[in-house]
Amino acid sequence: MSYDRLTHPLVREDGVLRRASWDEALDAAARGFLRNIARHGPDSFAMLSCARSTNEMNYVGQKFTRVVVGTNNVDSCNRTCHAPSVAGLSAVFGSGGGTSSYQEVEDTDVIIMWGSAARNAHPIFFHHVLKAIHKGARMFAVDPRRTGTAQWADRWLGLNVGTDIPLAHAIAREIIHERLHNETFIRRATTGFEEFAEQVEPWTLSVAEQVTGVPKEAIRELAHAYARADRAQLCWTLGITEHHNATDNVRALINLALLTGHVGRYGSGLSPLRGQNNVQGGGDMGAIPNRLPGFQDILDPEIRQRFENAWQVPIQPRYGLNLTQMLEAMAEGELTTCYLIGENPVQSEADSLACVKRLSMLDHLVVQDIFLTKTAQMADVVLPASAAWCESEGTFTNSERRVQRVRKALDPPGEARDDIWIMCEIARRMGHDWHYDGAQEVWDELRRLSPAHTGMTYRRLEEHQGIQWPCPSEDAIEPPYLHGRLWKEDPGPRAPFAVLEHSPPVDLLDEEYPFRLTTGRRLDSYNTGVQSSGFASPLRRGETIELCPEDAAQLGLARGEEVRISSRRGTVVAPVHIDPALRPGLVFMTMHFPDEVDTNALTIEATCPIAGTAEFKAAAVRIEKVS
Incomplete structure (x- = not known):
């Protein structure tokens, strides 16, 4: 499937998404949020922010959740990976x-x-x-x-x-x-x-x-x-x-x-x-349920007071729901409305069939994206964003904590609008008179609240071609590595060793499911394929299941032959690719082509109790020829 850019807002009417004006779509989005908050309280709302968008967008997204709605239920795809x-x-x-x-x-x-x-x-x-x-x-x-x-x-x-x-x-x-x-x-x-x-x-x-x-x-x-x-x-x-x-x-x-x-x-x-361009930055900006911007603990009363003074609203003194907990709350009917920005959980989450079921239970779903993803196709309101890498002003933060400037080079197609403008317009319809005169105004607000970013003016970022945090003042030049204090005579808080027990994969192998499926990425494709699978690649086209020559011989399989792969949760069909890099009993697939092969229909939702990340790397499957 080739995804085309969204160029105009969509509103669901009689079960079908139809074209709408911006005013109609924004009114519908805000009205649905307000209705559900009035009925079920602010904690019935959740936002998924976008790790591929700018720091400034993520800052405004988490602020919308905490200020306009009044909940800490905000997270991003950081939950899925790091x-x-x-x-x-x-x-x-x-x-x-x-x-x-x-x-x-x-x-x-x-x-x-x-x-x-x-x-x-x-x-x-x-x-x-x-x-x-x-x-x-x-x-x-x-x-x-x-x-x-x-x-x-x-x-x-x-x-x-x-x-x-x-x-x-x-x-x-x-x-x-x-x-x-x-x-x-x-x-x-x-x-x-x-x-x-x-x-x-x-x-x-x-x-x-x-x-x-x-x-x-x-x-x-x-x-x-x-x-x-x-x-x-x-x-x-x-x-x-x-x-x-x-x-x-x-x-x-x-x-x-x-x-x-x-x-x-x-x-x-x-x-x-980090696997996406701003996974680090999304968390740094507070688009996670337990930290305010600058990675400051929301339970700290002094930190919370500083943000309350700046934002002029009280902030809940408790952690919000992470992505995994959001999905569980949907199943229980406790979470009734979601605002998803640039995220596609229908195809990126483990046990994707369960995810579809839970999203379908929502009273109100708003998706803001650049493509009509499978998740967007379930929405009540779809808002077209100008969030492609060449259409945005702002900053990104990479894996080495380096904040870098990005500049707008192209106008978005059709009626697509800037993410921050969209959120401000919804906030205004929900009783908050928001307006930002560009990304720099957002960034300067963030710098006033985050000590780690205080010294990073746009001018300095440009002069230094990016700066690593922490940068507490405009004349600060910090070393490129963290935690040098540990080598001082008085190192401050000491680093604790962890005493850990081995815990094998949850999805056990047995006679019915004898193969271990592990998942990952390939060079020529990207995530759920929305931004990459519509283009011809000289390296690979479409999904395969990779297995070693010994297992292929034992199963009587040849390259390109279609097989049925089943787990305890779902079944998909994919052609065989024989790869000597794998050992007997181990097979490999990606999530890059879920429109053709929904690999996450196989993966298990067993999650880390501390971080909420699912066990994508260890599903038990069986493989059968398709006659």
């Missing part, structure tokens, strides 16, 4: 951003790419990795598949899906037993080392080999290389975070950095690689 990274890093260091800059990756000695097919999913970042390799850095790839990233590695550790914690524990135990841990750093800057060391003690190299499938020689080599390196970077993506115990996975990797002192120094750090 909420566990934010939760884990925040619990240890107090902030949820990656600790290092891209330049540091080029200047490091050892790089561990854990659960990250960066060559395909983060090709720009991977250029920095290649530069480091050419300079002599060693690279280890930890991934169930021998991905294109792993092909560049000195050593590939092909672990069984869902055994990241046992592998991390075995690495830690080897480091401790060989006395390679940084005792000075641990004593001065951390807490809980003794309990952690006791926890990892049973995870010998032999035990870990049996559980993870990784040869003990490879575990030992990685442990010694990482611990002995002067500088080392540990990078991860969704192979770590899209599990039911995802925050624990992240904490297991952070434990390794604390054990060796590979954090808080130039060239050593922890880097969660």
